Amino acid sequence: MAHTFKGGIHPDDKKRATSGKAIELLPAPAQVVLPMSMHIGKPCEPIVQVGDHVYLGQKIADSQAPVSSPIHASVSGTVVKIEPRPYSFGTEIMSVVIENDFRDEPDPSIHPLDIDAMTTEEIVVAIREAGIVGHGGATFPTSVKISSGLGKVDKVIINGSECEPYVTSDHRIMLEYPWEVVGGGKLLAKIFNVPEVMLGVEMNKQDAFPKLREYLPEDGTVKLYPLVTKYPQGSEKHIIKALTGREVPSGKLPADAGAAVFNTDTAAAIYRLFTTGMPVIRRIVTVSGSAVSNPKNLECRIGTLMENLIDACGGFIEPPKKLIMGGPMMGMPQYRLDIPVMKGTNGFLAFCKDECVTAEHPACIRCGKCVGSCPMNLLPTYIYQCSEKGEIADLEYYNALDCIQCGACTYVCPAKLPLMQGILVAKQRVMDARRKK
Amino acid sequence: MYDLSQLKVSNSPHIRSEDSTRQIMLDVIIGLLPALALAIFVFGPRALVVVCISVIGCVFFEWLYNRLMKKPLSIDNLSAVVTGMLLAYALPVTAPWWMILIGDFFAIVFVKCLFGGIGKNFMNPALGGRAFLVASYPTLMTTWAKARTTLPLFGSSDVVTSATALSSLKNGKIPSDISILDALLGMEGGCLGEVSALALIVGGLWLLYRRVISLRIPASFIGTVALLTLIFHKGDAGAVQWMVWQLLSGSLLLGAIFMATDYTSSPVTNRGQIIYGIGCGVLTVMIRYFGSYPEGVTYAILIMNCCVFLIEKISQPVKFGYVKPATAAKDKKEASKS
Numbered sequence: 001m002a003h004t005f006k007g008g009i010h011p012d013d014k015k016r017a018t019s020g021k022a023i024e025l026l027p028a029p030a031q032v033v034l035p036m037s038m039h040i041g042k043p044c045e046p047i048v049q050v051g052d053h054v055y056l057g058q059k060i061a062d063s064q065a066p067v068s069s070p071i072h073a074s075v076s077g078t079v080v081k082i083e084p085r086p087y088s089f090g091t092e093i094m095s096v097v098i099e100n101d102f103r104d105e106p107d108p109s110i111h112p113l114d115i116d117a118m119t120t121e122e123i124v125v126a127i128r129e130a131g132i133v134g135h136g137g138a139t140f141p142t143s144v145k146i147s148s149g150l151g152k153v154d155k156v157i158i159n160g161s162e163c164e165p166y167v168t169s170d171h172r173i174m175l176e177y178p179w180e181v182v183g184g185g186k187l188l189a190k191i192f193n194v195p196e197v198m199l200g201v202e203m204n205k206q207d208a209f210p211k212l213r214e215y216l217p218e219d220g221t222v223k224l225y226p227l228v229t230k231y232p233q234g235s236e237k238h239i240i241k242a243l244t245g246r247e248v249p250s251g252k253l254p255a256d257a258g259a260a261v262f263n264t265d266t267a268a269a270i271y272r273l274f275t276t277g278m279p280v281i282r283r284i285v286t287v288s289g290s291a292v293s294n295p296k297n298l299e300c301r302i303g304t305l306m307e308n309l310i311d312a313c314g315g316f317i318e319p320p321k322k323l324i325m326g327g328p329m330m331g332m333p334q335y336r337l338d339i340p341v342m343k344g345t346n347g348f349l350a351f352c353k354d355e356c357v358t359a360e361h362p363a364c365i366r367c368g369k370c371v372g373s374c375p376m377n378l379l380p381t382y383i384y385q386c387s388e389k390g391e392i393a394d395l396e397y398y399n400a401l402d403c404i405q406c407g408a409c410t411y412v413c414p415a416k417l418p419l420m421q422g423i424l425v426a427k428q429r430v431m432d433a434r435r436k437k
Numbered sequence: 438m439y440d441l442s443q444l445k446v447s448n449s450p451h452i453r454s455e456d457s458t459r460q461i462m463l464d465v466i467i468g469l470l471p472a473l474a475l476a477i478f479v480f481g482p483r484a485l486v487v488v489c490i491s492v493i494g495c496v497f498f499e500w501l502y503n504r505l506m507k508k509p510l511s512i513d514n515l516s517a518v519v520t521g522m523l524l525a526y527a528l529p530v531t532a533p534w535w536m537i538l539i540g541d542f543f544a545i546v547f548v549k550c551l552f553g554g555i556g557k558n559f560m561n562p563a564l565g566g567r568a569f570l571v572a573s574y575p576t577l578m579t580t581w582a583k584a585r586t587t588l589p590l591f592g593s594s595d596v597v598t599s600a601t602a603l604s605s606l607k608n609g610k611i612p613s614d615i616s617i618l619d620a621l622l623g624m625e626g627g628c629l630g631e632v633s634a635l636a637l638i639v640g641g642l643w644l645l646y647r648r649v650i651s652l653r654i655p656a657s658f659i660g661t662v663a664l665l666t667l668i669f670h671k672g673d674a675g676a677v678q679w680m681v682w683q684l685l686s687g688s689l690l691l692g693a694i695f696m697a698t699d700y701t702s703s704p705v706t707n708r709g710q711i712i713y714g715i716g717c718g719v720l721t722v723m724i725r726y727f728g729s730y731p732e733g734v735t736y737a738i739l740i741m742n743c744c745v746f747l748i749e750k751i752s753q754p755v756k757f758g759y760v761k762p763a764t765a766a767k768d769k770k771e772a773s774k775s
Contacts, residue, residue: 011452165452237757250758310439319440328451335446337439354445355452361509365458365516365556368705377754379705399756407450414456415556421448 002203003242004228007375009408011165017288017295018168025299026312028075032303035087036094038342039133040140041067046096052079055107057279060096069141070131074281074301077101088325088332088339110277130279136263137326139344149255155244156192158185160201160264161227161234164327167347169284170264172297174208182215184267185222197222198243204229232406236261238375287313289349291320307337320350329407359416370409376402380409384422392433400426462515464647468640469522475623475633480530483588484629488525490534494541495521502550516555523563526630531580540566560742561699564735581626601626602686603731609671620685631688641694650698653710658693661718692734702742709752716741
């Protein structure tokens, strides 16, 4: 029996374009652009200077803040510029630009780690120093998740649901590097000292099940759990609900429900760190969508510009109407291609058509489809109606802040109301009002 | 370099389902067609004329209102067509054309448009129109033509009137002149669209298949009526037969499948829909048993329409991760201690 939660939607997953295509290695570009913030938390400060030579995997930026994640050179070469550059959040950010010398000389200090010889504190520090964050897109520093969950967490989950349509990067990792995912699970079991790590994978990736099973340990420290194919199955709160039956209390963290969730690629990154010592310098990006000539799964260096990825996919069939960093349900819209691949970039989509139709005169017909689809059991249409003119008390009454912005309500709405946009306004208003108090 | 001049930047989600208001209304219209076919079979072509007059009237009044009030045209969403069909279905086939138009006018202008148009009316427009006509023209609204009699296409006629199954049920008797099979097929007197139980059920299955409606409202409505009539049965033919007659006669199926499920005037919450359906069922039986009027479905639904706001208040779903305030306060205390 596949596990799931109540609510959610079943969009066409459109994964066929790339799910059968093996990961292709994109040669390292002549220049990489490394933004100082590829994670949730404080941005890093560069610790190299223009003209410095850097090794592959050498730390080039760091921050002393408790929630942050260092950044490493994804090629060897020379730092040519440290200046603000555009990135996927719509603005510019201080970035380190490295000219590739195409030698890929690894940092001599990089060496495999022996987890058995390390204390838990040392392990957390090692994961922090490797710059590992949540690679599913949320990019929360993994070391912080581990250290804040230690002692509280008894359910550790690897999230292989990848519920966003189009995106297949995690799927390909599970197919082609199953030992890395399972190996990461074994390490997490050791770190958290739990008897079992649950690997949850959606049923639309069944071809990965036998591959993963091949590497599952006999002592049961990592077990495979099928999940119903449904959006947003990969939401942290909902995969916890599906696999453990626990609900993360409103406004709290998964650790408060005794659970910790790690993305497939994050688990693989932990495995790679302990077996090779290499920090996060590359990632797998699905380039897909109706405007892309030849959709692909590309393994590329962090800091590779999107232009290079599009080039590798044969360019556009016709001028795109929409570019999206991430999946189509929660991804960020983009307006340029000179933005770099970051740690949380799992997909890059280009559409010929803007599929996002909004009614000219939206009129809610109260069909209740948004209510049925809301994974947080909210009443999206009422939050929307109160969003601009309603009282703050009404927005609190309808629990506007509990919205996880999955967009399911907006997807199903037959009247094409801009529900998500309205709810974002509502959330902002509630937060402003709370701050003023 | 790539041409990025046509890019549009807008908020997520970037994809939408193919559902639309128009498609939903179209599905409802399709769901209503089997009952129309049976009505034409039972009452002759006049049934089609009544439905056409009503549909044209509703669409015309909505168009006129939009034009006069300088509002965006809203007839292309087909909701006026649905209202027109439903109102015609709730009229006797002998209804004169001017009465149909008065009903259309009241339904569209007073019940729907004056409250803000589609999605804003708190009552089902078709039922509101019917209730208005019942109050204004009680005789015309209760003249039932006998099944399979020839009727003129327009104008009034000296019809052979027949008692409906409901009126004999009102007297506590199982109808003697028609069989259950007649009731299923619609070979009885009654409103145009409500006579054939079978056609309505087929239409309902279509709506369920298309996911336009869920089972919650129809099942709780019909189930409540079934349960109550089973417990408080009358007549001498046994409880089950009494219940079956109660379910098949009058506008119960039309009301439960097509009218109570009207999105705008029913609750949006799952639990609310069940409460609403049960309320409709209880009121229907109360009116049928104790009211002065044989049929209770219209008023039962209209009364429950008015309660939707309250029902939603008490049936708001418990949000994901809800923590009872008492436990939250306790946790806080413990946290501050440690």
